[in-house]
Amino acid sequence: MEKxxxxxxxxxxxxxxxxxxxxxxxxxxxxxQAFRHYRTAELRWRATIEVWNQIELLRADTxxxxxxxxxxxxxxxxxxxxxxxxxLLGQSGWEVLIADR
Amino acid sequence: MMVxxxxxxxxxxxxxxxxGQFQKGCxxxxxxxxxxxxxxxxxxxxxxxxxxxxxxxxEQPWPGVVVQPGLxxxxxxxxxxxGFPDSELSxxxxxxxxxAFKSNLQVKSGQGNFQPVIKNITSMSFDSEQxxxxxxxxxxGTDRSPSSFEGNLLETMELSIQLRNYRPSLFxxxx
Numbered sequence: 001m002e003k004x005x006x007x008x009x010x011x012x013x014x015x016x017x018x019x020x021x022x023x024x025x026x027x028x029x030x031x032x033q034a035f036r037h038y039r040t041a042e043l044r045w046r047a048t049i050e051v052w053n054q055i056e057l058l059r060a061d062t063x064x065x066x067x068x069x070x071x072x073x074x075x076x077x078x079x080x081x082x083x084x085x086x087x088l089l090g091q092s093g094w095e096v097l098i099a100d101r
Numbered sequence: 102m103m104v105x106x107x108x109x110x111x112x113x114x115x116x117x118x119x120x121g122q123f124q125k126g127c128x129x130x131x132x133x134x135x136x137x138x139x140x141x142x143x144x145x146x147x148x149x150x151x152x153x154x155x156x157x158x159x160e161q162p163w164p165g166v167v168v169q170p171g172l173x174x175x176x177x178x179x180x181x182x183x184g185f186p187d188s189e190l191s192x193x194x195x196x197x198x199x200x201a202f203k204s205n206l207q208v209k210s211g212q213g214n215f216q217p218v219i220k221n222i223t224s225m226s227f228d229s230e231q232x233x234x235x236x237x238x239x240x241x242g243t244d245r246s247p248s249s250f251e252g253n254l255l256e257t258m259e260l261s262i263q264l265r266n267y268r269p270s271l272f273x274x275x276x
Binding site: 008009010012013014016017020024027028031034035038042045046049052053056057059060 | 104105106108109111112115116119122123126127130133134137141144148231233234258259260261262263265
């Protein structure tokens with residue numbers, strides 16, 4: 001009568017190794033994806049702050065810059081500018097209206 | 102059998118090494134997200150607080166905007182009868198103080214005390230060279246050092262806020 005072998009066979013170990021490699025790759029891949037998403041969000045946030053700062057400086061400039069826009073007769077003209085940032089993809093730009101001072 | 106046992110050992114060792122690295126990476130990402138969830142709110146809150154209190158105060162005969170190292174004081178007499186100034190800073194939103202203290206951005210409103218509002222803000226400075234645009238520099242850090250790499254996780258941001266002096270109407274005076 002043959003003695004029963006209770007250990008793992010080489011095939012079983014190789015299958016386990018393959019499953020472990022797959023699990024490892026997917027885990028590290030998802031972590032990498034999470035960091036990438038974070039990086040994208042951070043870049044967009046930074047670009048938004050930059051655009052905000054540009055707009056505030058533009059609004060503080062004297063005289064007001066941009067295309068003149070008369071919305072009512074006899075009113076003080078408004079000046080229109082569009083600020084764009086290449087890092088804010090999918091956005092047509094921020095329209096800024098500045099009143100003359 | 103021997104090869105299988107050795108490979109099994111290697112599998113277990115590899116499993117724990119990978120799980121350890123994954124856990125460290127997750128922990129660091131959590132640190133960064135915790136820092137930024139507070140830090141990214143700062144521009145929104147600061148622009149909402151500073152601009153209304155600081156408007157109509159620049160180049161006026163009364164003191165309204167005081168910039169000191171690490172402290173910004175804004176006093177705006179905007180809540181009098183009929184919407185006109187009454188020379189009394191009675192409402193809490195007419196007086197605002199901002200500073201960074203003990204890794205918190207603190208705000209004092211009216212006669213109250215400084216209260217922590219945004220955590221993980223390690224330093225805050227103000228620049229009034231380009232007035233009426235006030236530039237705020239913020240630095241944010243994490244509660245502890247990252248575990249998977251050397252160095253710190255300091256993040257800086259520069260935010261400009263214009264303190265406007267509004268005209269009463271869009272129409273020209275005297276017309």
